[in-house]
Amino acid sequence: MKIAVDAMGGDNAPKAIIEGVEEARDLYPDLTFDLYGNPDKFTSMIKNHDRLNIIKTTEEIAMGEEPVRAIRKKKDSSIVRAANAVKEGNADAFFSAGNTGAVLAAGIFIVGRIRGIDRPGLTSILPITKPGAKRQSFVYLDSGANAESKEKNLVQFAYLGKFYAEKVLGVANPRVALLNNGAEEDKGDKLHKAVWQLLNAEEELNFIGNIESGDLLFGKADVVVSDGWTANAALKATEGTAKMMLTVIKDGILNGGLRAKLGYLMLKPVFHRIGQKMSTSTYGGAVLLGLKAPVVKTHGSSDPAAVKNTISQIRTMLKTGVVDKTVEFFNQNNE
Structure with a gap:
């Protein structure tokens, strides 16, 4: 199972993100991670590169930016690239501690809603x-x-x-x-x-x-x-x-x-x-339920423990197939 991670989002990024991801990686041998962001800002923080893949991005969406405009304008931001990875099937879930509105917008407009869901919650x-x-x-x-x-x-x-x-x-x-x-x-x-x-x-x-x-x-x-x-x-x-x-x-x-x-x-x-x-x-x-894949936003001030626990939450979602269950139910009710 692969999780696309916005390494640049959050008040304590990238340090807290990298530390939390490494803690989760060490706990769960069935997870791999794609880290989206500026490698110059976090590569030196990584202690062990096992099952961590760095994907370079050139733009960042700040916490105070207008969400929809930001994801439309900054196509090479860590949030947009990570969301696109999920949409294209290159990752199973998307995690960020960044701009809440931008994460929600990326989830809705890029990852996409399940058919039959009018508004994700x-x-x-x-x-x-x-x-x-x-x-x-x-x-x-x-x-x-x-x-x-x-x-x-x-x-x-x-x-x-x-x-x-x-x-x-x-x-x-x-x-x-x-x-x-x-x-x-x-x-x-x-x-x-x-x-x-x-x-x-x-x-x-x-x-x-x-x-x-x-x-x-x-x-x-x-x-x-x-x-x-x-x-x-x-x-x-x-x-x-x-x-x-x-x-x-x-x-x-x-x-x-x-x-x-x-x-x-x-x-x-x-x-x-x-x-x-x-x-x-x-x-x-917080999970944006009603989308085609798990999109999970943790608090902007999250520490490594919060990052690790959120990744554990995503892993449980993937292993239990909660999205598949949702798709099955709403597809049946819209036939």
Whole structure:
């Protein structure tokens, strides 16, 4: 299995990308990597060239560039070349930590949508924080690819999330919920009320109803579906709350006197485990589901651990054939 890697994308590129790729290479003997970028900037960082192929590119897409214009203008950028490698069958998946919009645009316009999918959904894997929960994470989409969505798009997101939960996370008959402003059936605007009815009518979905944003991390559902605007706003609010709480706790320790500092030293292993559980490095990247091959975008500030874990996520997608399952389902439903 070959993964096309944008070696130039991300705040910590190319160093974090190269280190993470080498860690993944050493873990998985069935993976090979094509590294797209400027060799002058990262060749010296490579410790072992085994199963790493360097492909020279002459252009870079910066984090702040307008996405569609950038992929159309910069044909020899690492993002465009890597996406084209997947389109042409020279690689099985595309990985980047670069410009999110450019990666999404390259996925949609170059790699291409599965027939029957109107809009791919950006899919995040989020932690379940409830003590004693059977599972550690759940599927959340669309987390930002589409600011506006129609009813049928959310139904398609539900199936995309279902297949990912089954194949990649190993969840049998995953529970699907709709993100809404209340748990009752009649909550929400016209869109959400209509989607509730459509999801409830789908016999192949284990639809359990609405879920509120305050319950997202409590493990009440295995797949949470939403339009991109709502899901992205809820996700950022959740992340902001978590960061604020950590800041408050840190301030309490620093200004709480000797007793607080001693308490922190005793609880340091606990804080470490909590940090690992909540870290974006643990769960890999965001997947643009609904495309003809895996296109996975990890956070721009990703460290080598995040890169390695995201590559592990891509490997699982390839080995379990989640894209093939999606193609089969939507082809049958569009014959």
